[in-house]
Amino acid sequence: MANILVVDDELGIRDLLSEILNDEGHQVELAENAAQARAARGRSRPDLVLLDIWMPDTDGVTLLKEWSSSGLLTMPVIMMSGHATIDTAVEATKIGAMAFLEKPITLQKLLKAVEQGLTKTAARKPATLNSSPAAHPADLTVEAVMTGGTLPPPVDLGPQATQSFLLEKPLRDARDEFEKAYFEFHLAKEGGSMTRVAEKTGLERTHLYRKLKQLGVDLTRGKRGV
Numbered sequence: 267m268a269n270i271l272v273v274d275d276e277l278g279i280r281d282l283l284s285e286i287l288n289d290e291g292h293q294v295e296l297a298e299n300a301a302q303a304r305a306a307r308g309r310s311r312p313d314l315v316l317l318d319i320w321m322p323d324t325d326g327v328t329l330l331k332e333w334s335s336s337g338l339l340t341m342p343v344i345m346m347s348g349h350a351t352i353d354t355a356v357e358a359t360k361i362g363a364m365a366f367l368e369k370p371i372t373l374q375k376l377l378k379a380v381e382q383g384l385t386k387t388a389a390r391k392p393a394t395l396n397s398s399p400a401a402h403p404a405d406l407t408v409e410a411v412m413t414g415g416t417l418p419p420p421v422d423l424g425p426q427a428t429q430s431f432l433l434e435k436p437l438r439d440a441r442d443e444f445e446k447a448y449f450e451f452h453l454a455k456e457g458g459s460m461t462r463v464a465e466k467t468g469l470e471r472t473h474l475y476r477k478l479k480q481l482g483v484d485l486t487r488g489k490r491g492v
Contacts, residue, residue: 267292275320283316289458300326315341342383342387449467
């Protein structure tokens with residue numbers, strides 16, 4: 267789990283990004299302008315920032331320069347815009363932005379950029395490996411590295427691990443019931459990470475996200491067990 271700051275003056279964008287990142291198991295703080303972003307940066311020390319370029323008070327590139335010149339650019343920053351030119355994107359990259367996402371942002375590109383950014387954040391933090399034989403470096407997850415290099419505790423998979431089904435139900439109802447239990451099982455097992463569940467189940471993340479919403483899966487179930 268990481269602490270991610272989303273800075274965008276559009277309420278719809280903030281809500282959408284917050285929902286997606288929360289579903290991935292991250293803590294999300296929102297800011298609608300540069301002033302709120304400065305306060306959040308000093309208060310919560312985010313592991314990663316998603317920063318819009320065009321904002322009413324101070325634009326994102328200017329804020330990025332401000333953080334860079336004052337030594338506050340200690341976290342990966344991903345710039346976002348639907349109207350920026352190539353020159354603007356290049357300028358932001360030269361200042362210190364790690365990536366640029368063009369709006370409308372696809373789910374796949376967003377999660378890939380966030381994953382890459384958090385990998386950089388994890389690499390900056392010293393990892394003290396657990397001395398237990400079970401905590402082999404090859405077994406460490408990204409979350410483990412980010413929290414000091416220890417493996418997460420065993421997860422209680424709940425009753426869905428031994429779920430039984432009534433075969434007298436209509437096929438569609440029975441199938442939906444099975445699929446819901448199946449995805450709840452994997453969400454609990456993977457600590458609520460949509461990325462890892464997608465890898466485990468072989469589904470593209472956008473399709474997986476829609477499937478879970480359709481089935482009414484409680485996306486907070488896995489996070490409560492972490």
